[in-house]
Amino acid sequence: xxxxxxxxxxxxxxxxxxxxxxxxxxxxxxxxxxxxxxxxxxxxxxxxxxxxxxxxxxxxxxxxxxxxxxxxxxxxxxxxxxxxxxxxxxxxxxxxxxxxxxxxxxxxxxxxxxxxxxxxxxxxxxxxxxxxxxxxxxxxxxxxxxxxxxxxxxxxxxxxxxxxxxxxxxxxxxxxxxxxxxxxxxxxxxxxxxxxxxxxxxxxxxxxxxxxxxxxxxxxxx
Amino acid sequence: xxxxxxxxxxxxxxxxxxxxxxxxxxxxxxxxxxxxxxxxxxxxxxxxxxxxxxxxxxxxxxxxxxxxxxxxxxxxxxxxxxxxxxxxxxxxxxxxxxxxxxxxxxxxxxxxxxxxxxxxxxxxxxxxxxxxxxxxxxxxxxxxxxxxxxxxxxxxxxxxxxxxxxxxxxxxxxxxxxxxxxxxxxxxxxxxxxxxxxxxxxxxxxxxxxxxxxxxxxxxxxxxxxxxxxxxxxxxxxxxxxxxxxxxxxxxxxxxxxxxxxxxxxxxxxxxxxxxxxxxxxxxxxxxxxxxxxxxxxxxxxxxxxxxxxxxxxxxxxxxxxxxxxxxxxxxxxxxxxxxxxxxxxxxxxxxxxxxxxxxxxxxxxxxxxxxxxxxxxxxxxxxxxxxxxxxxxxxxxxxxxxxxxxxxxxxxxxxx
Numbered sequence: 220x221x222x223x224x225x226x227x228x229x230x231x232x233x234x235x236x237x238x239x240x241x242x243x244x245x246x247x248x249x250x251x252x253x254x255x256x257x258x259x260x261x262x263x264x265x266x267x268x269x270x271x272x273x274x275x276x277x278x279x280x281x282x283x284x285x286x287x288x289x290x291x292x293x294x295x296x297x298x299x300x301x302x303x304x305x306x307x308x309x310x311x312x313x314x315x316x317x318x319x320x321x322x323x324x325x326x327x328x329x330x331x332x333x334x335x336x337x338x339x340x341x342x343x344x345x346x347x348x349x350x351x352x353x354x355x356x357x358x359x360x361x362x363x364x365x366x367x368x369x370x371x372x373x374x375x376x377x378x379x380x381x382x383x384x385x386x387x388x389x390x391x392x393x394x395x396x397x398x399x400x401x402x403x404x405x406x407x408x409x410x411x412x413x414x415x416x417x418x419x420x421x422x423x424x425x426x427x428x429x430x431x432x433x434x435x436x437x438x439x440x441x
Numbered sequence: 442x443x444x445x446x447x448x449x450x451x452x453x454x455x456x457x458x459x460x461x462x463x464x465x466x467x468x469x470x471x472x473x474x475x476x477x478x479x480x481x482x483x484x485x486x487x488x489x490x491x492x493x494x495x496x497x498x499x500x501x502x503x504x505x506x507x508x509x510x511x512x513x514x515x516x517x518x519x520x521x522x523x524x525x526x527x528x529x530x531x532x533x534x535x536x537x538x539x540x541x542x543x544x545x546x547x548x549x550x551x552x553x554x555x556x557x558x559x560x561x562x563x564x565x566x567x568x569x570x571x572x573x574x575x576x577x578x579x580x581x582x583x584x585x586x587x588x589x590x591x592x593x594x595x596x597x598x599x600x601x602x603x604x605x606x607x608x609x610x611x612x613x614x615x616x617x618x619x620x621x622x623x624x625x626x627x628x629x630x631x632x633x634x635x636x637x638x639x640x641x642x643x644x645x646x647x648x649x650x651x652x653x654x655x656x657x658x659x660x661x662x663x664x665x666x667x668x669x670x671x672x673x674x675x676x677x678x679x680x681x682x683x684x685x686x687x688x689x690x691x692x693x694x695x696x697x698x699x700x701x702x703x704x705x706x707x708x709x710x711x712x713x714x715x716x717x718x719x720x721x722x723x724x725x726x727x728x729x730x731x732x733x734x735x736x737x738x739x740x741x742x743x744x745x746x747x748x749x750x751x752x753x754x755x756x757x758x759x760x761x762x763x764x765x766x767x768x769x770x771x772x773x774x775x776x777x778x779x780x781x782x783x784x785x786x787x788x789x790x791x792x793x794x795x796x797x798x799x800x801x802x803x804x805x806x807x808x809x810x811x812x813x814x815x816x817x818x819x820x821x822x823x824x825x826x827x828x829x830x831x832x833x834x835x836x837x838x839x840x841x842x843x844x845x846x847x848x849x850x851x852x853x854x855x856x857x858x
Contacts (some may be wrong), residue, residue, distance in 0.1 A: 228732020262853075271772060271852045292776050295467035306856060310769040314484030326477070327774035395849025441502065 220247045220282040220301060220378035220410060221368040222268050229433075230265050233269055237263040238274070239433040245339030247378070250402070250411040255430035261414045262383055264430070268412060269381045270294040282378060299327040303372030303409075305382035305401075310365045311356040317343060317367045318352045324371035333373075342374035343367070346400050362393025371398055373409070382413040386420065398423065463468045469776045469782065478786035480795075485759070489791055492748075492755040496795025497744030499801055500828050505805020506681040506737040508820040509810050510730050516816035517727045524600045524658050526720040527559075527695050531686040531706050542713030546681040548706040549592075553684035555705055557694035562598035563683035564662075565670060570643040570677050572666055574629060578641075587665045589684070590644060599656050600688045606634035606651030611651070617642075617676070624663035640666070643677055651816040658719040659687075662807040678693035728843065745831075748795065749839040756788050756843035760850070767847055768855030781848035787835050788840025796832020800825065 222245045230239040237260045245251050245268075253261045266272045267279060270286045279286045282301055286294060303324070311320050321334065321339035330338075343352055346366040355362050365385055372380055382401060386394030398420060401411060413424070421427045429437035469477075482489040531552065532857055533542040549563045570588040571580070593609050596602060610622050621631060631649060633636055638649040641811070647668065656662040673679035690698035701719065703711035766779055775783075804820050811818040827853070 266853045269772065271856075282464070292467060293464065295771075295776040295779070296464050297774075298772060299467040300465040302772075304769075304771075304772040306769075308765070308856075310765050310856070311628065312480075312484070314480065314768065316598050326473060327467045327469055327770075328465065329470060332473070332476075373521055403802075 221245060221280070222282075222410060222412070223278075223280040224267070224274075224380060225278040225280075226273040227264075227267060227279060227357040228258075229267060229334065230275045231270070237433055238267070241277070242336060242343070242436055243428060243431070243435060243438070245409055245412060248408045249426060250424055251413070251426045251428060252417065253412060253414045253423040253430060254418065256416060259340045260433040261416075261430055264432075265381050265383055265412065265414055268379075269304060270297055283346070289340060290422070295327065299325075300375065301378045303377035303380045305365070305369050305372050305376065305380065305385045307384040309356070309368045310368060311364055311371075313432055316349060316353045316355060317370075319369055320356070321371045321374050325375045330375075336373045340371070342370035345373070346370045347396075361389050362396055365389060365393070365397050366400060369397065373407075374438040376407065377409060379410045379412070383413070384414055384416070386415070386417070392421075415437035444836040457703055462658065467776055467779070469775070474786050475790070476783060477783050480828040481759075481783070481787045482791060488759075489794075490754060492752050493791050493798065494712065495579040495748030496745065496792045496832050497748075497750040497798040498780055498833055499741055499743075499748045500796050500799025501802030501806065502799075503738055503741035504522055504820065504824050504828055505806035505810075506741055506803075508803055508807030508818075509822055511819040511821050512807055512811040512816045513794040513814075514727050514730045515608055515819045516814070517723060517730070519655060519817065521723050521727065524723075525689075525692065525826070526718070526724075527692045528600065528658050528719055529599070529690060529692050529695065529699055529702065530659065530717050531688060532664060532700050532715050532717070534713050536710055536713040539560045540622050542707070543682045544684075544711065544714065545687065546683070546704055550685060551705050552702065554687060555698065555701065557691045557698050559691060560594055560598050560691040561688045562592045563686045564592075564593040564595065564667075564681055564750055565673060565682070566680055567643075567667045567668075567673055567677050567686035570623070571611065572629070573641040574759045576644075577643050584625075584628045585664060586628060589662075589665045589667050590679055591620075591667040591668040595667065595682035595687065596653060598689050599660075599662060601654050601656045604652045604654045605632070605647070607712045608651050608653075609667060609669045617645055617672055618650045618668065619647040620653060620667045621649060622653050622663040622665045624660075625666050626652045630662070642666070642668070645676060655698040658723070662839070693751025698852055745835060747777040749792070749835045750837055752792055753839040753842060754787055756784060757846065759787075760843050760847045763847075764850060766857040767850050768852045768857075772851035772856065777848040779852075784844040785837055785840045788843065792839065793829045793833040795836075799832065800828035803828070810817055 226243050227238055241264060253264065255261050261413045267274055273287055276290055281297060284297060312323065318336055320338045322335040322344055327336045338379065340352060343349060346369055348363060348366055351359060351363060358389060386397055390395060399409050414420065425441040427439040428435050502509045549561055552558060552561045567588040567590060571583040572586045572588060576748060591609065610620060620644065634649050634651060639646045640649055663769050697717050702716045704712035704756050704833055706714045770780060808818050
């Protein structure tokens with residue numbers, strides 16, 4: 220499913236201009252890395268793509284929906300069914316097992332718990348954590364935790380996966396494992412947008428958007 | 442490393458794929474909401490328990506107040522039922538000139554013959570007699586104990602029994618025998634009647650033959666000792682006018698009998714006869730017990746208010762601490778409404794649990810009180826429903842502000858935390 224930003228500007232209270240006039244189209248199924256130093260507007264762009272925030276000006280279309288005009292409920296529906304997030308800080312619930320953490324990822328789709336658990340188990344198998352289903356996050360390594368978070372994002376088979384520095388908290392070996400899992404998702408036809416400041420990781424992507432000071436300075440394609 | 446084969450170069454900004462796909466709505470079914478709320482509480486058990494304790498104490502105090510007073514009330518009502526509400530007392534009032542009236546000696550047989558009257562027992566107050574353990578007790582140390590002459594059916598009419606010995610019988614009609622009221626016996630420190638216990642009444646020794654149990658319908662009889670009327674007339678020149686007549690009517694005709702008593706006791710001047718119903722006093726007391734609890738309930742309500750503030754406080758802190766979770770849930774597709782509902786549900790659930798525990802605490806306190814006082818254990822039915830309901834509502838109220846705060850949180854800011 221495609222994502223499109225057109226002349227998007229985001230200004231935070233206090234006059235901080237996080238995005239300036241950004242226009243980019245990411246077609247359905249594409250895998251794109253967003254590269255740039257911290258403060259360049261990468262995360263802001265991701266949250267606008269993910270409909271967690273609205274731009275100050277400009278047009279945003281996610282899967283054909285104008286998300287600037289949409290209601291809170293419509294955007295939530297879009298996120299619940301079509302968008303999967305992966306965060307640098309994992310954001311797993313400490314009190315829940317891996318399966319329940321992943322099942323919670325589909326909570327707002329209205330799917331019954333039994334079905335959610337089943338999909339969660341399948342997703343965990345897929346990221347190579349079939350033997351860790353009932354482990355609590357604190358019993359898992361950093362790389363395993365991030366793979367649980369990825370399973371949570373992909374279990375509902377979203378059209379778009381947005382990952383914000385998913386390897387930022389991991390050593391290079393665990394990071395490589397996490398990245399290979401993310402890349403494999405491409406075979407599902409999901410659109411993947413990944414933020415990184417690591418040029419090596421970005422190098423593995425067929426398309427790279429380089430950002431600086433709230434602008435896309437280079438749209439590099441392999 | 443897998444090679445990604447999707448090629449997107451050269452696709453113009455307005456590609457045909459731009460058709461709008463219908464999007465499902467974000468749902469949070471009620472059952473899931475309850476599950477989420479439980480999960481939230483489970484992950485912070487100690488904190489949840491402590492904040493529920495505030496509500497539990499408040500509700501427990503209120504349930505205990507209601508329970509204890511209900512138990513006492515039930516006990517009193519049971520007592521009234523066992524004593525009967527069909528006892529009437531006839532006593533001299535004032536005549537139309539305002540002078541103290543007297544009851545005619547014939548009053549008792551007249552009343553005894555009335556329709557619906559089961560029995561009548563007169564007592565005659567001896568104003569010139571006092572009771573002493575020995576003649577050596579100074580005469581002014583009377584102990585506040587009165588001396589009455591009584592008919593032999595007095596205990597059965599006023600609804601009491603003997604703690605020891607027997608009441609005045611045929612012997613007492615001719616010889617100086619005395620029966621003690623419960624309080625009089627306690628004052629005189631007499632607990633049993635064996636071994637010729639004697640009392641010195643008006644320059645004469647009397648044998649103690651019985652001790653009464655307390656007369657619950659008329660405690661004035663407890664601080665009196667009783668001798669027979671023939672003995673009283675002979676030894677103290679007692680006039681044969683009764684100072685009071687106790688009347689048992691049939692249960693269904695109490696009012697009717699009460700209305701006829703003045704004219705029967707004194708046909709010449711019915712207005713000089715006053716009739717009362719001792720059980721009315723107990724019934725008024727039972728009714729007053731319900732009133733007395735208002736103040737204590739108010740104190741319980743204050744405890745509850747403090748508990749509610751505690752919950753609001755904990756929820757505000759919880760919102761701040763769980764910003765990451767809130768942001769994540771928004772990212773997972775929760776609407777602002779879902780977030781605020783979640784916190785509202787947690788708060789209400791917490792307080793409802795507190796309410797249930799409060800009910801248990803209050804019922805337990807009532808049980809301990811009732812067992813200690815040998816009263817029936819009563820917690821009103823409405824308390825069983827009200828305790829968790831009140832808890833739930835208070836929790837919902839306390840959760841309003843934190844819930845609104847959680848919903849207002851920007852998801853991106855929350856995720857950064």
